[in-house]
Amino acid sequence: MRHKIERVFTSILPVDKNRQGNCNNCGACCRLPNRCVFLKASEDGKEYCSIYTIRPPSCRKFPRTIEQYQHVKEVCGYDFNEDQ
Numbered sequence: 169m170r171h172k173i174e175r176v177f178t179s180i181l182p183v184d185k186n187r188q189g190n191c192n193n194c195g196a197c198c199r200l201p202n203r204c205v206f207l208k209a210s211e212d213g214k215e216y217c218s219i220y221t222i223r224p225p226s227c228r229k230f231p232r233t234i235e236q237y238q239h240v241k242e243v244c245g246y247d248f249n250e251d252q
Contacts, residue, residue: 179226192245197230
């Protein structure tokens with residue numbers, strides 16, 4: 169629960185300038201640390217965010233830092249250029 173609360177309060181901070189890429193709708197961020205209530209399953213079994221167009225900043229900016237990215241790097245559409 170601490171991580172969700174931390175994401176909400178830090179969502180006012182800017183996204184790390186080294187973040188690259190786009191959301192690929194993997195849903196990994198919707199399961200950290202608990203499954204989000206807005207994560208739904210379609211008839212074909214694929215998961216989707218039921219409020220994607222109006223999702224809060226904590227969701228829009230995830231992963232905001234490389235530390236957050238470490239939890240989802242296997243599936244996330246974003247990446248961090250650590251050379252800059």
